[in-house]
Amino acid sequence: MGKQARAIVDLSLKELVKDLNKAYADEWLAFYLYWYMAQTVSGKSYEGISEFLMKIAKEELEHAQELSDLIIKLGSLPIANPMELEKNANTPYMMPPKNTSDINRIIRIVMEVEAGAIDIYNKIAKKTLGKDNVTYQLVTHILSEEVDHEEMFENLLER
Ligand SMILES: [Fe+2]
Numbered sequence: 654m655g656k657q658a659r660a661i662v663d664l665s666l667k668e669l670v671k672d673l674n675k676a677y678a679d680e681w682l683a684f685y686l687y688w689y690m691a692q693t694v695s696g697k698s699y700e701g702i703s704e705f706l707m708k709i710a711k712e713e714l715e716h717a718q719e720l721s722d723l724i725i726k727l728g729s730l731p732i733a734n735p736m737e738l739e740k741n742a743n744t745p746y747m748m749p750p751k752n753t754s755d756i757n758r759i760i761r762i763v764m765e766v767e768a769g770a771i772d773i774y775n776k777i778a779k780k781t782l783g784k785d786n787v788t789y790q791l792v793t794h795i796l797s798e799e800v801d802h803e804e805m806f807e808n809l810l811e812r
């Protein structure tokens with residue numbers, strides 16, 4: 654992002670980048686959790702669940718990529734040290750269940766992660782509405798995908 658693009662951001666750039674980096678950390682933790690559970694899930698319907706978890710893991714990684722692009726455009730850099738990811742995350746890492754066939758527990762864990770993400774992106778959207786249209790557009794796009802994620806798992810739980 655060039656000088657003028659940064660100049661039209663009517664917010665503290667430092668605070669904005671901090672919020673985006675915190676969301677970036679959340680996405681990496683979410684990606685890792687989904688990926689890990691996709692790898693380790695067991696039990697009678699594990700194949701379908703594993704595929705489903707892996708699909709969402711990829712979407713969370715895509716969110717991390719989109720946030721990283723935006724942070725760079727804003728003239729900063731995403732968190733470089735993986736040790737800093739958990740420290741900076743809005744939501745602490747949720748441990749996957751010890752019992753890898755406990756699908757209901759998996760669903761409850763990811764629903765908590767998704768609820769946290771929805772809350773954070775909604776906050777950033779409210780903060781950037783009319784003040785930084787580029788960030789607003791990205792976070793509302795990610796927000797709508799997090800809403801879909803929550804709904805998919807809610808439906809699984811109801812079945
Ligand atoms: Fe995400």
Ligand SMILES: [Fe+2]
Binds near residue numbers: 713767802
């Ligand atoms: Fe998600």
